[in-house]
Amino acid sequence: MADRKIILSAVLGDGYGSLPFAWRAPQVDPGNYANIDANIRYAQAAERGGFAFVFTPDVPAVRSDVERSSIPNIMDPLMEAAAISQATTNIGFVLTGSTTFQEPFNTARQFKVLDIMSHGRAGWNAVTTSDPMVAANYGKPVADRGERYQRAHESVQIVQSLWGSWEKDAWIKDQATGRFIDPAKLQPINLGGQHVASRGPLPLPPSEQGQPVVFTAGGPSPHLLEFAGRYASGFLAEVWEIEEARAQRDAVRKAAEDAGRNPDHIKFFTGLVTTVAPTVREGLDRRMALSGGVFDARLPHLGAMLGVPLRPQDIDIPLTPEQLSVAHAAPGDPRSGIALRLAQAGWSPRDMLAHGAIDFHPVTVGPGHVHADHMQEWFEAGATDGFWIMPDVWEDGLDAFVDEVVPLLRERGVYPDDYVGSTLRENLGIPEQYGIGGWLK
Incomplete structure (x- = not known):
């Protein structure tokens, strides 16, 4: 596509940053984990930079060294996003929700309410969950991969069917005649599988984008590729080398084609950890100061x-x-x-x-052009459609990225000058979808 542009997103999490000791940075309020105003500021900074969405991972378990490190998680993705949505205008919200431990009706209801509240800016990162500590919190064992993905297929189909169960023109709202809803256009879905079921309907009207956008995340396993190809409009990847990313993006696009979809309608995102600093040396020193003993242990x-x-x-x-x-x-x-x-x-x-030799994503350190060069190279090589940015310290790292990197990307013509529209679908460049068109086999 000749008019392709980089799509940017920013990770929201514990209120501190991607470095282990970001919570101890002198410019950071150590109470940010429980302060919604912090994540509102970060979302507003990302919106100032034209980011399409903020992304929230979710691991509902305590599994870190909490004596010295922060809890690497947002308090609750949906509740925080609901608050942030009222303080922003264009930026979207892609929130992680488990298909393994959440019931489809609850997922459908909560995400569509957020979509309505935000005027069409919500997305669901649908993931299967295999973490035993999370499973223990729900009082269940970890199911095998096949069972988890079978439940995921059933869950997404039911959720999307519920989203479409209130037909677009069902809401009459005619005060003169006294007709509120056309009952023929608000009907139960009566869907059930081996693991989950729902009668429906969902008593919620469409948002400005119809319904939330489905994402998924992870590595290129056959189970995940099939799942992404059938349902996802966004894929959040974990890759380190440009050739690896290009191969994964090609695999994701082929999975969409195999499912009878246009491959341009699924966007592939790669992670990028950033430290914006006047020089590479100053950036490395900043990272070292907030690493604790992690580097020595590695x-x-x-x-x-x-x-x-x-x-x-x-x-x-x-x-x-x-x-x-x-x-x-x-x-x-x-x-x-x-x-x-x-x-x-x-x-x-x-x-x-x-420099991030053992980080979970590529790391860029230094002046704005270092980060812009990385993103432009990957994008123009067909290795990604966009990036999910993880600043080292959110309090000043995201503003630095917006002020020093975004203008360079725009000057180079690889990043949009403004939002294309007001909904997440418009800013991702994907088509409208409402419902799932029946129970897919």
């Missing part, structure tokens, strides 16, 4: 990725010529190529770790 893993033993006393010394001569990218870790390039560029092991 040193053995970095050595295994390079095939070179690394001693703690050498963490600040670049690899020697002898070490570089035998260093190689371990085939079992897709991040190893990044680590090898950093070693060959002369960075010390600590600097390599600060």
Whole structure:
């Protein structure tokens, strides 16, 4: 598509940032986790930058070192998004909700209410859940993959059918005649599968975009690809190298084609962790200051990725010529190529770790052009349709990205100058959808 532009989103979470000790940054209020005003500020900053949506992961369990680290989660995605929606105008909300531990009627009702409240800006990141700590909170065992995805297929079909059960012209609202709703156009769906069921209907009218947008997230497993190809309009990926991302995007688009859909109607997003700073060195130092002991603990893993033993006393010394001569990218870790390039560029092991050699997503550090270069290269290579941005510290990192990176992307003609419309579907460039068109087999 000749008029393709990068689509940006920002992650909202605990109110601090993507670094382990962001909550201890001097510019951060350590109480932000329970302060909705913080996430409202971040969403407003992202909206100022023309971001299509904010994205909230959700792991409803305590599973971190809570004595020293923050709880890496938003308090409740739907409740916080409802508040943020009233303080914003154009930015959308893609919120994670489990198909494993939530009933379809509740999901359909809550997400459509948010869609109506926000005037068509809601999206549902539908995920299966395999975390045993989350399962324990719901008093259930972890089901096997096949069962989880069978329930996910049933859940999405029921949710979308419920969303369409109030037909578009059902609401008459004629005060003169006294007719409120045409009952023939608000009917039960009576759908049930092996795991979930619902009678319906859902007593909620369409929003300005009809119904919420379905997303999903994860790696390119056959189960997930089939699921995404049939239902999703957005796919949130976890990839590190441009070739890996392009292959996954191609696989997602093919899955949509196999399901009889236009592949342009499913958008593929890659994660990007950002530290915007005047220089790369200043950015690395900022990351080190908020890393705690994480980088030191990761040193053995970095050595295994390079095939070179690394001693703690050498963490600040670049690899020697002898070490570089035998260093190689371990085939079992897709991040190893990044680590090898950093070693060959002369960075010390600590600097390599600060560069994100073992992070969960690619990391860009330095002035605005460093981040813009990464995004433009990936986008123009067909490796992504957009990025979900994770600033190191949200309090100032997101504003820095909006002020220093977004203008460069716009100057280069790869990012829109303004919102295309007021709904999430319009700003993603995907068609309207209402209901699911029946029970898909």
